[in-house]
Amino acid sequence: MKKYIFALFFLLLEAQGSMGCDICGCGVGSYYIGILPDFNKRIIGLRYRYNQMSSHLGVNGSTSYLTSSEQYQTVELWGAWNLGPKFRIMANIPQNFNKRTNQAGVNKKAGLGDISFNGFYQLLNKRTVVKSRKLLVQSLWVGAGLKLPTGEYNPADKQNTTSASNLFQLGTASFDYSFNLMYDIRYDDAGLNLNSSYKFNSQNKYEYSYGNKFNLSVQAYYKWRMVKHLSVSPNAGILIETSKNDIDQRIQVYASGGQIVMATLGAETIHKSIAFGFGFQTPVSQQLANGMVSSGSRFFGHVSYLF
Secondary structure, eight states, rough: OOOOOOOOOSOOOOOOOOOGGGGGGGGTTOOOSSSSSOSSSEOOOOOOOEEEESSOOOOGGGOOOEEEEEEEEEEEEEEEHHHHHHHEEEEEEOOOOOOOOTEEEEEEEEOOOOOOEEEEEEEEEEEOOOOOOOEEEEEEEEEEEEEEOOSOGGGGGGSSSSSSOOOSSOSSOEEEEEEEEEEEEEEEEEEEEEEEEEEEOOOOOOOEEEOEEEEEEEEEOEEEEEEEEEEEEEEEEEEEEEEEOOTTTTEOSSSEEEEEEEEEEEEEEETTTEEEEEEEEEEEEEEEEEGGGEEEEEEEOOOOOOO
16 A cells, blocks of 8 residues: 655645745745645645735734735745655745735735745554454654745835835745654554644844744545546644744844634645645634734645656
């Protein structure tokens, strides 16, 4: 029976990735990819992510002439390589497309985002046949990641006030580091996947540092074998993202940090060496940037080649 290996990046998300203002889902936002498709050695693919949000909100989420509607889209090339039974490396190269609309007009920017690399080591890979003659599989991976400052960061797009969020960037201009844990338990074709990550954000050369992030995802899934060489695996769960406040020249940014809880729904389909997948996330509760930012729903999809 094939191995089931699952991973989560904090974008990650996905993602996504790429990992500046994670909880806001902006162009430098979360890197979340959900449950990876099944593969033995290598995988390469294209992934699309869409996030929307509102910023410059007033008391109790009220809107004004300052309120902006923002959309963040990312198309990224990504791949993973298994180096023997216990090691895996992953890489992501994002292209970001940002759009902000308010009473002043429409502002767009597009370009390369922050490239990221992750490495993982498998601590546990246990298979047990239980009394019902079903297979119980457990897998535990730990890893670390590095995000490079390859995306453009324009200090002119940061308003000179701690009451405004600094989201409309293609990159963070900083080297950032993440530590990840992934645990998966499967009984026959039904399973539960847990992913956790903590990311340390360094200060960039403009004396700005985005707040450190903690993400936790729990997803249940089931694999249906439809016909020969074709399987469909729906999944559903919950995603929790938290962030500390940003620091701008040693001053805490008021319109930053917070937490959000999102319900997640997705599916993976594999036919021979081709995998398709999608995921949808919608907020259940949120408190972002002291109420000055509101996140909408998110969507991501991918097509990948397994070899």
